[in-house]
Amino acid sequence: MPADYLPILIMLVVAALFALVALIVPYYMGPRNPSTSKSDTYESGKLPFGTARRQVPIHYYMVAMLFMMFDIEVIFFYPWAVIFRQLKIFGLIEMGVFVAILLVGYVYIWKKGALEWD
């Protein structure tokens, strides 16, 4: 029932309001005395060299991609798990096939070295 979710929405609004208040009020409480040194990017007391916004190594992207694939597959498990007791053996076999396909992909990326960090 959608009405069940109303309290969650309320909680969301309350939490957001609290966060806003907590972040905005101190802004008017503290002193303000900015200078170039203070607002510099911190790099261990040295002037920063180059920008930090740059191409990031492909590794991280690969992790994100792998996560996308596997997480969607994990999401498929949820409804299955809820009605598993009704599906019985049929559900087991169905999911066995699904897990097998998942495993093939998993073994493939493992062998391909996508899980290596070197």
Added chain:
Amino acid sequence: MTDLTYDKLKANFPDAVLGKETFRDETTITVDAAQLLKVSKFLRDDPELRFNLLLDVYGVDRRDLGASPRFATSYELYSIPHNRRVRIEAPLADPAENGKKDTLPAIDSVTGVWGTANWLERETYDLMGIEFKGHPWLHRILLPQNWVGHPLRKDYPIGGEPVNFTADRDNPRFAHLGKQIMDTPTFHSELEDMDAEGHLVVNMGPQHPATHGVLRLAVELDGERVISCKPEVGYLHSGFEKTGESKRYEKFIPYCDRLDYVSTMSNNLAYVLAVEKLMDVDVPKHAQYARVILVELQRIASHMVWLGTHAMDVSGTIHALLMYAFYWREQILDIFEMVCGARMTTSYFSVGGLRWALPGAFEDSVRHFLKGFPEVIKDFETMLTDNPVWRTRLEGVGVLTAEQAIDLGVTGPLLRAAGTGFDLRKAQPYSSYDEFDFDIPTATEADSYARYKVRMAELWQSMRIIEQGLAKLGKGPHRTADRKVALPPREEISTSMEALIHHFKLVTEGYKPPVGRLYGIAENPKGILGFGIISDGTANPYRLRVRGPSFVNLQATDLMARQGLLSDIVTVVGSIDIVLGEVDR
């Protein structure tokens, strides 16, 4: 006695060898600067010589010694296979005398022969103003890049320059110094051969939680992988060598405490031994044993600092181990406090013996410590040695093979963890170490874990030495009876005119060693500490050279950290065990 090194050199390079001098069993061979490179290669490669370890490179400004030409560079060589030492000196004329005002005296760089010469030559260039031809990257190392002059030259004044201790770039009053430190054109000098576009170049330090004081590491990263890691030092430079030239021999002892400030007793010992050798003073056995006990206690204390900080650096969160290790270091510092009143800056050893006699409770308190400490080491070992996370963080990280280590002049536990059982306490025993029965722990893996194991094993060996020292200690005079270097006892001054005169002379003038030079080395917890002294017969050293083991060992960071991950840098720096006081001097 025939001198093999000299004879072989003379036979092979008759026109390169200019002379030979021996003082207190140390040979100095003067070599023509133009042929230095050839001679160096020969010294390193000749199977009978094999001077594979270059301990030190330093320049001497001989203006006031009456020697000509004005400059000379000295190379302290050590042959680990043959356990032999020699000093090569190459005199250099000053081009300024011939009217070439801005030209520095130049000599061939020996970096191609001994890798360790890299930083040592940079330091000589920085402080003495000697140019090394063929050096891969000759820039100032301890002083800011735009510093004017070379401080160790005799015509450079001591003091007198205004120094502003604030470096705020926004404040016009300090604009100059602020610029000097922050904005010099070579500010990113270390990055010159780094690919700042393709890779991420990050500074670790000087204001960084993991770099043990003001060390800067410029790290070139490809993702998490380290492409190169260049240490930059000098933030703590305080001109110890220059200061030493204006201090009496005895007065320099407190400065030694400020070198490696977690192993002060060891520093004191190395310096005092050098001066004693220079003066040819004998130290009573009681004092020698006491020194050994204290130095080994200091070794334990130093290793405790290393263990605690290393564990915390690597693991980030085992504060527990840091606190436990420091707790036991405190026990040792308590003993030091009882002995000399100071916990860290001890200055307890004086030339000729100990500054004061040991207090009566000394032996008991050391025994008390020895009783409790083995349990603690076992605790540490259970916490770490077989801890799977600890092992995976250390094993195979920062590998430095024996060959690489010797080439880079790396000594101490790092070298021993690479399988070379080289320890001066055994190789060239000093302070009666030859009377003690102990082993040199070694490991062969040459990685950070091997260093960890070696240092932990050294704790046990130090305890063995201390136990034997306590057995031998007995009673006896705590300093030499030689009134030329050691103050007479108080009661003697009231009765003996001669004692009063000695006292007066020592206090007002200090002692004056004979003219000569030597280079004293000792095995510190972190490696070989060397003091090179050139005496002109006055109460102050003419030239005082300090070789800090951390300084030389730190050079290996790049090699060890390469191809590791970012986290491994912390492991590597921790396993080198540096103290910036000694690096920057």
Added chain:
Amino acid sequence: MDWIQTLLIPIVYSTILVVILLTGFAYLSYVERKLVARFTMRFGPNRAGPFGLLQPLADALKMMFKEELSPKNADLPVYLLAPFLAISTAVIGWAVFPFASRGFSVLGYSVPPVLADVNIGLLYVAAVTSIGSYAVVLAGWSSNNKYSLLGALRAGAQMVSYELPLGLTLVAVILVVGSMNMTEIIQYQLDHTWLIVLQPFAAIIFFIAGLAESNRSPFDLPETENELVSGYITEYGGIRFAAFFMGEYIHMITFGAIISILFLGGWSGPGADAVPFLGLVYFILKIALMIFMMIWVRASVPRVRYDQLMRFCWKFLMPLALLNLVVTAIVIAL
């Protein structure tokens, strides 16, 4: 007067929850400092007030009155959004946690034991807790600081990776219970036995992955002070810094609560059925136990390296969680 039941009570309810969580966070920081201090032969905070009990208050006040700096190269909107996300997402998961066996009524209006008794409670919790990684990644990216960037990259990769074993263990739990509703999960444990007995592997994997998800030691790589100074929060100060801190600590509490509900029977315990308040006490005690475990781990386990962390997740936890799931399914089907 239906609006009181549908609007006012949830508003008051969630306000109280948020306030309790925020103060709870403050005292959790105190507890952690005290505990870690005792683990390391120190005393911890003991100056402000008796036993240093006012220390969190002093810290909070200090944070509020600090100058707020924004780095000049930062992407300001994102830079400010990140701490907001950190606080707000950390608390909303609590909407579906049941606190006791039944609610009570005030002036004829019933106050339920759970704010929103939705039938996809578990899915909801899994969804909102993972929003927290947005805060981390955005903070790291917007600061335009290299340490922050590295921290954010690490955080992103780590948090999404550990999401997988986490999700798989949740599936195992759902499989056993047959529902995603929190109340029904607890009811199942009341009828049978605690799920930690039935699903010990799932519980352990969940605890480990939970540590990684909430950036707790030994998986606190996004903010390793030894390499990255403070990681993604390097450029934050004052209350914004505190916001991330808050987020992390509330995450800790949330994870304690999830583990308690999923594996330790939530509010269940002797007498909790008859006296609902006792259930709340049991629930809090179980959360406290979990938090104590997390702090204990922090004080005694060395931090792993980044590649080891990822390898551990993908090559060990993932297959283990999958295996656990398959075995559970087979056992239930037969």
